[in-house]
Amino acid sequence: MVAFAADREASGREWKPGDQTNTVGKTTADAEIAEVLGVEEGSEVYERSRLVKDGETPTHTLTSYYRPEHVEGTPLVDPTPGPAGRGGGFAVLTMRGLEPDAITETVFARMPSPDEIELLKLPAGEPVMVLKRRTVTKDGVPVEFARGVHAASRFAWSYNFPIPD
Known part of the structure; x- marks a missing residue:
């Protein structure tokens, strides 16, 4: 069973070139993407689709959507297979002054x-497990909307967070 991509980095397990494929391009925002990213429906957004494998076995797809002004010219729109550098997309957004919070x-x-x-x-x-993720900055600026489809028997989520006072 495989977990979220960041877990692979945290465990010291290296990415191999075939572990993740990328398809990157501009698309038009459907109603859901537009609402989450705060753009008009039909606006141009970047779409970064990945198929992630554990060895030869596909575990999930993940497609992230970004506002062009946030990611133009960054590794997030580079179609090279694998994550968008160490720390992935969140590190790229942070370098752009859009730190996910x-x-x-x-x-x-x-x-x-x-x-x-x-x-x-x-x-x-x-069955599959469907993930929808909205990521915002400390100021509430939406910086990513992601949709994933995960093979139920090949993927696990593990959450750890503090209990509020």
């Missing part, structure tokens, strides 16, 4: 689409 994630299960079954090489009857 808070994340809201929604995770739910559903049955996969035929395309997801093929892409993730899922056995018959296996």
Whole structure:
């Protein structure tokens, strides 16, 4: 079972070139992307889609959306396979003065689409876990919206956070 990409770095496990594929380009914001990023529906945004594998086994897809003015000319829009450098996209945003401060994630299960079954090489009857993530700066500026589809039997989330007073 594999966990979030940052866990791979924290554990000292190195990324290999084939562990993550990237497809990067501009697309138009649908209603959900527009609402989360605070842009008009139909606005141009960057889309960074990844297929992440553990060895030869696909574990999940993750597609992040960014406002062009936040990421133009950065490693986040470089299609080279693998993470966007050490620390990934959040390190890139921090270098741009857009340090991520808070994340809201929604995770739910559903049955996969035929395309997801093929892409993730899922056995018959296996559900997927869908992740939706909104990342904002300390000032509340939305800097990323991500959607992921995870093979339920090949992926785990582990959260650790302080209990508020």
